[in-house]
Amino acid sequence: MNDQRPVVIIIFIFSVGLILLIKLFSIQVVDDSFMKRAERNAVQRVVDHPYRGLIYDRNGKLLVYNNPIFDLMLVPQEFEVGDTTRFLELFGISKENLIEAYNAAKKYSWVKPSPLIKQISTTDFARIQDYLIDYPGLFVMTRSVRAYPQPVASHALGYIGEINARQLENDTTNYYSQGDYVGLSGLERYYEQVLRGRKGVKYKMVNVRGVDKGPFKDGEYDTASVAGTNLTSTIDMELQRYGEMLMAGKTGSVVAIEPKTGEILSMISAPFYDPNQLTGSEFGKTYTALNRMETKPLFNRPIMAKYPPGSIFKVVQSLIGLQDGILTPETTFACNRSLVACHNHPSPVNLFGAIRNSCNPYYHQAFRKIINREISSNTYKDTEIGLNDWREKVMKFGLGTSLGVDITGELGGDVPSSKLYDRFYGEGRWKYSTIYSLSIGQGELQVTPIQMANLAAIFANKGYFYTPHLVKAVNGDPNQIPEKFRIKRDVGVDAHHFDMIQDAMAEALYGTAARAIIQDIVVAGKTGTAQNPHGEDHSVFVAFAPKDDPKIAIAVYVENAGWGGRAAASTASLMIEKYLRGSINRQALEEYVLVGNFKN
Template sequence: MKDQRPIVILIFIFLVSIVLLIRLFMIQVVDDSFMKRAESNAIQRIVDHPYRGLVYDRNGKLLVFNNPIFDVMVVPKEFKVGDTTRFCELFKISKEQLIESYTAARKYSSVKPSTFIKQISTKDFARIQDFLVDYPGLFIMTRSVRSYPNSTAGHALGYIGEISSAQLERDSSRYYSQGDYVGLSGMERYYENELRGKKGVKYKMVNVRGIDKGPFKEGEYDTASVAGKNITSTIDMDLQLYGEMLMAGKTGSVVAIEPSTGEILAMISAPFYDPNVLTGAEFSKNYGLLTKDLEKPLFNRPVMAMYPPGSIFKIVQSLIGLQKGILTPNSTFACNRSLVACHNHPSPSNLFGAIRNSCNPYYHQAFRQIINREVSSNTFTDTKIGLDEWRKSVLKFGLGTPLGIDMFGERGGDIPSSKLYDRIYGAGRWKYSTIYSLSIGQGELQVTPIQMANLVSIFANKGYYYTPHLIKEIDGDPTQIPSKYQIKHEVGIDAHHFDLIHDAMAEAIYGTAARAVIKDIVIAGKTGTAQNPHGEDHSVFFAFAPKDNPKIAIAVYVENAGWGGRAAASTASLMIEKYLRGEITRPALQEYVLAGNFIY
């Protein structure tokens, strides 16, 4: 019996093997149900990207909308291509691009989908969609790119682009994935969380050839995407377009604000660019061209450029002197040109006349009285104490630090302190004669165009401002905008001091900016000609109107355009008329600005 045991074991093994072989034969050859089930066992997770919120101007006109585009996605492990030449012709890519895209996708993950061919147009998608079944591992993901119907306000609105690896690493929310699009500048970046919406997910069954077999478990686990919130901006599109027309071919900026709210009506950075070029498949190419452009069209001058304010700063000096009791409306100084250069006008001047005629020697002497208060017998120490006290007053006007506009990258300008001059000249080695250029808005003073516009808003409001901002409503609800834009900022100057300032600024238009005069609209303004050691001086002008019920405050800065009463004042005056009347009644002045021959 012991001798038969190995034979029994062998027979048992043989019989089991026969059974298994027969079963396998039935599964693979006779019964194809298992094969069909195997072909249907792949579950594909598809992210449903939401549409970004739309952006409107303050009057409900569309500024930004979405255009659908299609990305070809690949799962490397499943991807198979036979005829490489035919594939490349069909999808309009080179063999090198095919290899590079596949290698990058495989490096990311062999089993997770990633972008293979980006941003196929609707036309190309219609051409290739019937051929996708021939290439296992490929499928289409629908996305959207931004489109700008009027090609305006690129710096204010911003643009979106593919998220970088560095941004992905900083994404603590884990919302984004490789290949996602994100706001990169302007409102698109600042309000990314509101505009982006919420992703959805769809699970579908596909066979080994990539053919769609329908939703997994009838869509039980699918979630719908939620579109981003629509935003109403403060921009007036008609005013913005008109300002861009006037600034075409020039370098500089225009910022217009509604004084009573801080809402930005127009924000122009020249030279500007068509925001449509930073959308779609040509984004990288066009972005590279813009960054290499020597005129720097991507540089956002209203919030990033810093300039000496020039004579417009004399209004700040006047108000500080009045508030401290150092100046009165009757304070009189001679136009002593041995102190600093000036143009021809009656002398001596009281404060009203100094503002009207923009008298440099007047402010040289007035600023000395503000700085040197004889609180110390040491001249150097006295100047140092006076300068730092003066600086505290200036900072209250929203100068020297970023205002907090709803845009990243805002710079704060510079209001010099004693520490700066100690660092430059050494402690105890500088005095008023070293820093007197500050009296007329020159020297180390630096302000941004948005600060200039805010400054004239303060004058219009007689002593307060709301932080300038681009957001008016979110999803039709004005209460959703950040609360910081509804806080009233007092600058520490009594309201009655502004009466003289308003009257003098209204008269100044006739003295230094006659081109800015508009029939039946009283403008209060001030010219400035900021010195530029590298070429022609910069033309500066700011104003508000109407004088007795301000609806618009505007600051214009045109680089290398000479006297402020020409380029800047003319541009500002036209934009004021456009906003208040809706039309232009001075075509000759418009032609003068468009021609741009300001220094002749």
């Protein structure tokens, strides 16, 4: 009897195990009621996307806000459609798009949500929301797109769009997911981490029909989203809007800066576009259409277009010559037109007269003295040494390299070095007569409009500048803007040299830009006519005002508009008057600019 006990125990254990296996098989394979019961109350993870920070102008006027939109999300494992025709009609989607979205969702994940229809408007969402309960596996995720109460400053503000694969791959923070929106240009891109906020997550119970059954474990695992930080822009919305009105139908740039701070008051790239066009579900189609236009409205001219500075550069030449002791206010040269063409004016002229009358032969001769100092007995070597020394001084004025403005894509322009001419002509095979066009701001010299506006700020400040920037405060605190925008940068020219320069620039208006004169406001300015080998010359003007206490420095480029004293000077003068007085008293000049006939 005792010998049979182990056998009984083994049989008992085997029997119990067999019973359990049979029961488990029945539960898992034969009867799926338990699985269905579990699925009836699934836990759904919903990302709570934060609102992006708002952007205001310098006076507290709203420039950018958020509009709610809705993405219809699909969970492939749960998705069921009975009447396909009715579904397509209700949700306004084609059968091909439905199949494509469903297959893409399955490829991404069988159990994770993917977008079925993106950026549904508030109106359309109100129409479809009552039908969502009829389709398991569908739910709505709330997002927001940008909106603009005034359609201005599109190039400065930038736009947001759906993150692409390369950006996702480069996201070392693992913050973004497929379908997220991200700043793609302008302030939206530069201050992305400030504006984006922080995502939250909510876990909720839903039954098999997608009906919300409340938070999972009373929201114990939920985290709230945190809205993005607001920015106060340096832009003056009224000045920006007025400038865009003046530049409508033209091609060019306007950049206005507050000299004492480097704050950009207005940044206009013409032609421009309504920033509201690059929002919502039509973003891709509209972007493609804008990108294909011959006028290039997406091209950000103030920071990307490169032009020869023309006669405006003569002021920089004057300051370098004064600082090095090569020129003095009394230095006099004849207006020798056999050297380079010039217009009619008294001759000879001293430095004051050269600035006032924009005398080309004066700067041809002055630049030769700056470059060829007989440091070497070899003429070619002497020019090389002088050019490299001159280039180093020019670059202190913020030329030849990007200034570091707070929007991406800024180009640096070009200040030629001896290495450039060595490549062109061969080492030791060029001299002053090869490069003399640099004397009057032509040749290989290239600047961007924002660099020209910064030059105007330097002339106004008597020798220093702050890096131009578009944000005045972060979350209301001016000390939170990047430190580089609060660093004073000296250009290496003593302040007293600017006294005569400023007086000459104020007097120059009477000689070359009479339209820029404003009654009771002393404007100091300089015209330029930048040569354009592809057509009509570009009209250029820089100025600051009031001369003795500058509050605005401005650069205007109007492409193919000819002489700087007409299109550019007139536009700049009206912008200055608008900013300093708040209104325009010279309606005839305003009409002249709006019409755009700059032949006389």
